[in-house]
Amino acid sequence: MPPPLDQEVLRQKSRWLRRQTLQICRQAGEARLGSAFSATELYVALYYGDFLRFDSSKPFWPQRDRFILSKGHALGGLYPVLQDLGFLTQAEIEAICTPGGKYGPYGDCVPGLEAQWGSVGHGLGVGAGLALGAQMDAKTWLTVVMIGDGECYEGATWEAAMFASHHGLGNLIAIVDRNRACSIDFTENVLRLDPLDEKFRAFGWEVETIDGHSFAEILPAFQRARTQARTRPLCIIANTVKGKGLSQLEGNPLGHVITPSTGPDLERAIRELA
Amino acid sequence: MKTMRDAFLERFTEIAKADRNVVLLCNDFGAPALDRFRAELPRQFIHIGIAEENLVNAGAGLAMAGKQVYLYSIAPFVPLRCFEQIKVHMGFRGFNMNAVVVGAGFSYDKSGPTHHSLEDVTAVGAVPGVEIWTPSDAVLAEQLAVHSLRPGPKYFRFDREAVEDLYTPKEDFSRGFSRHGTGTDLVIVATGTIVHQALQIAKALKPRNVDVSVIDLFRPKPLDADALLAHLKPARRIATLEEHFLHGGLGDSISGLLHDHGLTVPLKRLGVPEQYFFEYGGREALRKAAGLDLATLIARLA
Numbered sequence: 001m002p003p004p005l006d007q008e009v010l011r012q013k014s015r016w017l018r019r020q021t022l023q024i025c026r027q028a029g030e031a032r033l034g035s036a037f038s039a040t041e042l043y044v045a046l047y048y049g050d051f052l053r054f055d056s057s058k059p060f061w062p063q064r065d066r067f068i069l070s071k072g073h074a075l076g077g078l079y080p081v082l083q084d085l086g087f088l089t090q091a092e093i094e095a096i097c098t099p100g101g102k103y104g105p106y107g108d109c110v111p112g113l114e115a116q117w118g119s120v121g122h123g124l125g126v127g128a129g130l131a132l133g134a135q136m137d138a139k140t141w142l143t144v145v146m147i148g149d150g151e152c153y154e155g156a157t158w159e160a161a162m163f164a165s166h167h168g169l170g171n172l173i174a175i176v177d178r179n180r181a182c183s184i185d186f187t188e189n190v191l192r193l194d195p196l197d198e199k200f201r202a203f204g205w206e207v208e209t210i211d212g213h214s215f216a217e218i219l220p221a222f223q224r225a226r227t228q229a230r231t232r233p234l235c236i237i238a239n240t241v242k243g244k245g246l247s248q249l250e251g252n253p254l255g256h257v258i259t260p261s262t263g264p265d266l267e268r269a270i271r272e273l274a
Numbered sequence: 275m276k277t278m279r280d281a282f283l284e285r286f287t288e289i290a291k292a293d294r295n296v297v298l299l300c301n302d303f304g305a306p307a308l309d310r311f312r313a314e315l316p317r318q319f320i321h322i323g324i325a326e327e328n329l330v331n332a333g334a335g336l337a338m339a340g341k342q343v344y345l346y347s348i349a350p351f352v353p354l355r356c357f358e359q360i361k362v363h364m365g366f367r368g369f370n371m372n373a374v375v376v377g378a379g380f381s382y383d384k385s386g387p388t389h390h391s392l393e394d395v396t397a398v399g400a401v402p403g404v405e406i407w408t409p410s411d412a413v414l415a416e417q418l419a420v421h422s423l424r425p426g427p428k429y430f431r432f433d434r435e436a437v438e439d440l441y442t443p444k445e446d447f448s449r450g451f452s453r454h455g456t457g458t459d460l461v462i463v464a465t466g467t468i469v470h471q472a473l474q475i476a477k478a479l480k481p482r483n484v485d486v487s488v489i490d491l492f493r494p495k496p497l498d499a500d501a502l503l504a505h506l507k508p509a510r511r512i513a514t515l516e517e518h519f520l521h522g523g524l525g526d527s528i529s530g531l532l533h534d535h536g537l538t539v540p541l542k543r544l545g546v547p548e549q550y551f552f553e554y555g556g557r558e559a560l561r562k563a564a565g566l567d568l569a570t571l572i573a574r575l576a
Binding site for chain 1 (some may be wrong): 317322332338339358363
């Protein structure tokens with residue numbers, strides 16, 4: 001467990017992470033830069049902000065918190081963190097999406113987190129099952145699931161939301177990366193998701209809404225999530241910007257699928273992330 | 275006579291009493307034997323609501339938390355309403371998840387085609403690594419409760435009807451099939467309760483000088499290829515019989531097995547023709563409509 005860091009250090013870490021993520025997404029083709037960049041500060045807070053409990057020398061340490069990246073398309077943005085913390089080696093990172101490499105843009109079994117998938121809508125239900133299993137056996141670890149707002153179109157997400165509150169899963173935390181865009185358009189154009197907080201509240205969850213790029217808001221919310229005893233699951237809706245940090249992606253309805261890979265686009269991206 | 279469901283659940287309840295790690299999730303599908311499980315082991319019983327995707331998702335989470343997981347449902351809804359979840363959670367990582375479903379083929383004979391299960395073996399069979407069991411009697415179903423504790427994902431497809439027992443608990447089920455009779459004029463490979471129909475066919479053809487044996491293939495996947503081929507090679511004719519659509523079913527598996535090994539024994543695949551049946555007159559009427567009643571089958575195989 002790294003020591004807690006001050007916010008400026010976390011902001012620097014986020015800038016580093018975006019630069020590293022661009023590199024991985026260029027290499028890994030299908031990895032989604034826009035999705036990763038909306039979640040960058042959340043990743044940093046989860047792994048460097050004294051939130052998740054883990055031991056990178058023992059990825060299956062029984063007392064670890066179970067973190068599920070349900071929005072698996074954003075895994076590209078987590079790889080540098082996992083390498084930095086020692087879950088993955090430099091060679092493994094360099095082999096992503098190369099013949100013989102173990103890991104892909106969405107991965108399957110990646111050390112440092114419990115699960116992530118290329119298909120959406122699995123995480124909240126799997127997380128609810130994990131949390132119920134922990135509750136049955138009086139385990140104290142938390143289950144933390146990051147879902148994209150696009151996943152809130154999936155019926156399975158709401159099946160799980162109902163299930164989690166019915167079973168009083170106070171050990172389950174959902175973080176919604178509310179970047180307001182799915183793959184080919186903005187969510188409110190496609191099919192309105194707002195008011196998302198009221199939807200989760202109506203399903204019996206505690207809900208907190210934060211700015212998902214501000215450590216001043218993320219850190220206290222995560223600390224409360226960690227320390228407060230609950231009898232209901234907690235949903236943290238993090239308002240974010242898809243593609244945050246790159247002018248080519250921010251506000252672009254196709255920001256999910258664009259990765260500046262060559263030429264002036266890449267040069268501009270590198271400049272903006274410097 | 276006991277149903278497969280009751281035989282399985284009664285044994286399963288005893289297993290779960292001894293092993294608190296066993297949990298059963300259901301999607302609003304009951305049985306008297308399940309009522310007993312609920313009453314005696316409420317902490318190991320989870321009613322998921324009528325929500326099949328979450329049945330598999332939450333089941334996967336419980337498996338990740340170290341539980342031995344059972345998903346109990348009526349056959350047409352698991353696997354079809356949650357097929358991608360089955361692919362991802364049972365297929366990718368091979369979790370200890372057992373889908374236990376009731377309603378093979380036309381079992382729900384008066385409920386119409388939403389409740390007929392004629393695609394499930396093809397669907398589950400398409401997912402690598404999932405064992406499929408389609409027993410023909412309650413004795414085997416009870417043994418499967420014990421077998422289910424072995425690691426890995428499994429699919430148990432039970433008939434709803436109680437049928438005569440074919441086996442005793444001493445039977446060796448490990449090869450995935452049992453042979454009845456020694457005839458080689460015609461070898462019928464069948465699965466599920468329609469095996470009983472195959473045994474009737476064998477009896478009916480005997481006086482016509484057709485010596486028939488029946489292979490009850492109660493584990494359609496994986497096939498024990500060598501053992502099966504040893505029984506199929508001497509056959510002059512082979513027929514397959516299943517209460518399931520033909521596409522991707524038992525007949526296709528056997529046909530593939532024979533061809534892959536260069537065997538060119540004449541083969542007839544008998545199953546449900548490619549259509550849905552809006553017929554409410556009971557199991558026999560449905561089998562008749564599908565050409566799977568005894569008289570039609572005898573005529574097709576004579």
